[in-house]
Amino acid sequence: MAKKIKVAIVGVGNCAKSFYEGVSFYSDNPQEKIGLMHFKIGGYSVSDIEVVAAFDIDERKVGKPLHEAINAEPNHTIKITDPHPSKVIVKRGPTYDSVTEEAREYYIHESNLKPVDVAKELKESGAEVVINYLPTGSDQAASVYAEAALEAGCSFINCMPAHLARDPKWQKRFIKKGLVLIGDDIKSQLGATIVNRVCLELLKSRGFLITHSDQTNIGGNADFLNLHLRPHSKEESKKASLNSILSKDDAVPVARLVYAKKNFDHKRTSIYITGEMFGGISASVHALIDDEDSPNSAGIVVDAVRAARVLKETGKIEHTPEISAYLMKAPSVQLPEADAYEKFQKILK
Template sequence: MKDSFRLAVAGVGNNVAALLQGIAFYRALRLSDPSAALPGVRVETVGGLSVMNVHFVAALDVAQAKVGRDLAEAVMATPNNFPELVPALPPTGVVVESGMMNGDPDEIAAVSERLVSTGTEVLLYSLPTGRQRLAESYARAALDAGAAFVNCTPEKVARDDDLLKCFSDENLPLIGDDLASHLGATVVHRALLDLVTQRGLSLEGSYQVNLGGNEDFRNLRSHGSTKRESKLNAMRDSGIDVERVEVVPSGGHIGYIQDRKFCHINIESRGWGGTPAIIDLTLKVQDSSNAAGVIIDLVRIAAAGKRRGLGGALVASFPQLKSPPGGHRYTEDDLRVAYAELGP
């Protein structure tokens, strides 16, 4: 595994399951056909790193069902429900260890030490949403250990000016906050609303209702208002009249859907003479693949950036993030330059 970079993960949920299994899937594919195209991979290499150049070196979690087991087993433990892409995943050699409970200095020190001892280059933070303090503490542990940090969650980490300056001063990438999905409901909904608006039809009303069977959807059913606002904000920025748009982050927890996400979108508009123009769309995706397909780019950007001594926020990661520091201000040229800096 020469050329691979050393990745530690905090939180062993469906996202990490998808990341681990997807990598195994691509390895198997290339083994049977060395020139096979890799379905669902946006860019073959980032700074010279392929999607197969990930070397897991540490994993942290607090769930009894996961701690103490090999990572390959732990990612299949309940309530994780990502499907098996590769039957009988071989052990990774990485045993899941106890992660932080409250994020106090002792815990930061312990995690930091672990990252140093495993030679971690990038720490991926992917705990359930809503644990601001833990997110910051893991970031500090990475900083102390000389590792880059990637924050998948909406917690404020890369947008914290102090933290960002610390990473920048140490020439360590700090990537965040909050993943944009690979092909998510919001991006599809926005593309269609943009189109209706640009073409000059009048929007009468539109909704987006999401359904899923993983733990997120159970929580969101009652606590979806922040997510709803975040989704509407993403549309407001692009000039859509969000007064006429309703977003239901979780219409319900539907067990048999498992880790998939089903999204129903309706758009009612009026064209010439007030005649109706109606769109109904259903999107079905593997929810955690939607995250892992973006995570794979972010961790490669972080690793390549660190190796090149680039600190703080990296523009190359911005299109894959919902809330990068300073918002979405960059041109296609900026992106080209940013990718070039990551190396060949």
């Protein structure tokens, strides 16, 4: 039987809830293929993932077992299944730049416990992969956790837009230690980014000039309040992902993030693209996506965790950027979606 892939979670928010419930669900239903982008990766199933450590700073989560912490306020994303009981107790991580004043009102009640030594906790837990689910904008905190992962000998999956996997210095440091750094910023299973990219790729491959490209994301969870307050890095990673498809004559893509109402993990995205086709005649595409935001990201992270193990095990760490191109919005190398998918299959088969 395959050895378990031991992971640590940084940030026990809505995405962590979907991830942990998803691992519980596919472990209870080992033949279930629906909803998975890959049933097996290098021989590993979702049930081979085991969470062995977790960090948060919210007093409603710190000190609780993981299966309780994922359901503590203000996590409200849709339930996948009853999570497996967990012996992992959520530890108090270091705060740095991860809390805005607005978030303190409801979304984060900062614990007054002393932060633990993250590297030491990681080593003691036996974690080999760290999943970074910090709020967007916590760039300093993200570096601190990445540093701890390096010290503890863990690979790192950066699910938020802090510049880590895109930064050659961080990449080199992980590679030098034989570790994998996948990132940055998850490209959800059916998210605005992938649908927008596929629409633009289609129009560009069919001779269009893009005259307008607009994406509006409306949501209402902790992440959306934070994105509304600190939109810069998310908008940058969304735009980078779209710009890589366009040429200089095409209109610059616009991506907006709108905070709707408290405790609403449902997301609605509208994408509106206009272009000029044969003879300069105009045509447009209008797409609407309705989804639950957090499970949409967990479907990617269960692949990223298994990819990290397989890249390391098969000595293919130098192929991490292509794997990130498939899974992440802002990888160090952007590839057309079909190429990224093909490379993922080939590298990790």
